[in-house]
Amino acid sequence: MxxxxxxxxxxxxxxxxxxxxxxxxxxxxxxxxxxxxxxxxxxxxxxxxxxxxxxxxxxxxxxxxxxxxxxxxxxxIPAFRRQKKLFVFDMDSTLIYQEVIELIAAYADVEDKVAYITTQAMNGEIDFSESLALRVKLLTGIPAGKLWDELKLKIQITQGAKELCIALKRLGCVMAVCSGGFLPLANHIKETLGLDYAFANQLAVDDATNTLAGHTVGDIVDGNKKAELLKTIAQDHGIDTDLAVAVGDGANDLLMMAKAGYGVAWNAKSKVQDLAPCRLNSKSLLDILYILGYTEAEIRELTV
Known part of the structure; x- marks a missing residue:
């Protein structure tokens, strides 16, 4: 072979x-x-x-x-490299440079506490759902009125992400963001990059004060949920999961990498790099196309 x-x-x-x-x-x-x-x-x-x-x-x-x-x-084998049909991305520190929850935490001057818990979760030292609950509780009381509009102006798309999504769309791939972050920004990234799906957590708002209530509502998008969503999207489109690629940086991305035919640890935590099928520590997400076997000339044609 x-x-x-x-x-x-x-x-x-x-x-x-x-x-x-x-x-x-x-x-x-x-x-x-x-x-x-x-x-x-x-x-x-x-x-x-x-x-x-x-x-x-x-x-x-x-x-x-x-x-x-x-x-x-x-x-x-071409089917395992150049003929991928589904890409599922993490958002924070993958499609964007920042961890959104830390940007929100700055409004309450608790970003150091939130960042510490985030690091533990991404390294797999603490259960993601538990870490999310701890971090979201620290956000209690932050005004919600203009929060998401302000954050949209602060987030930075990772270098090469737009070009990669243009290329994948031209190749006929279905694309999704499955994030342990928050839905308003996941939807924003979906629209910005032309993705097909966005899944993320939803922060509860206290209607009386229009401030963050300190907890989430609905299902938690943790590692298990990400893997489940990848499988569901693949089934809905009649795509074999062997033709799916999962891209992320944290321990909560490993299960969806295992569910996919291939996984890429993008500038990931050390544990994730050790366990993921593939690691990529370059400056541009567009380099994923090299992993799939595309040449520089082919990538140029796909992105112009």
Whole structure:
């Protein structure tokens, strides 16, 4: 069966001699090199007998590749790379740079307390639903009237996100944001990026004072819910989950990565990078297309 080692430079170019180090790891197999971007991305394609795959995968997982590279091992079958049909994204620290709950917390001068709990949750040190309840309680009393309009002006879309979504739409992909954040901004991101679905948590408002009530209403979008939503969207569109990709940065994204055919840990917490199928620590989300095997020229055509 055909396999590929995909290598992406985290910076603007490959660190000196870094590709030679990758090729040393591959010395035991006959490789065919496909340049995706002369400065930043390359595929090494090769064949393995089925009896060799597990040993190769085990060696790959423990191997220390040069710093400044993101290296992934994939089955080199078009259906598992270039023919993806569903993308489900996390929002905070993935499609946008900020953690929205921390922006809200600044209104009550409790951002440090909220950020500490957020870090614990994203590292998997505390249950997400529990962490959400603790953080939302700290937001009690914040005026809700202009909150979301003001936050829309503060959030920053991650570099490459718009271009990636343009490309995926042209490729016929269904796209969703499934966020542990909050629905008003998830809907805003959905409209901004042209996504098909937005799911997130809803903050309760005290009608008498028009302030945040300190709790959520409705289902909590935690790790289990994200995985469930990915499966539901796939079923609704008749898409095999093997053709789905999940992208996120936190521990609560790992279950949807496991449900999808492939998962990408985007500038993620260390635990997530260790457990996710693939890691990407570059500056642009558009680099996901290199992971799927697209060349620089093809990406340019998809994004103009």
């Amino acid at each position: 055909s396999y590929v080692i995909n290598v992406i430079a985290q910076g603007d170019s490959f660190p000196e001699d870094s590709l030679a180090k990758v090729e040393e790891f591959l010395a035991g197999v006959q490789i065919s090199t496909k340049v995706l971007n002369a400065c930043r991305a390359v595929d090494y394609e090769f064949f393995l007998d089925i009896s060799e795959v597990e040993a190769f995968r085990a060696n790959f997982k423990v191997h220390s590749f040069p710093k400044g590279l993101d290296v992934s091992f994939q089955t080199n």
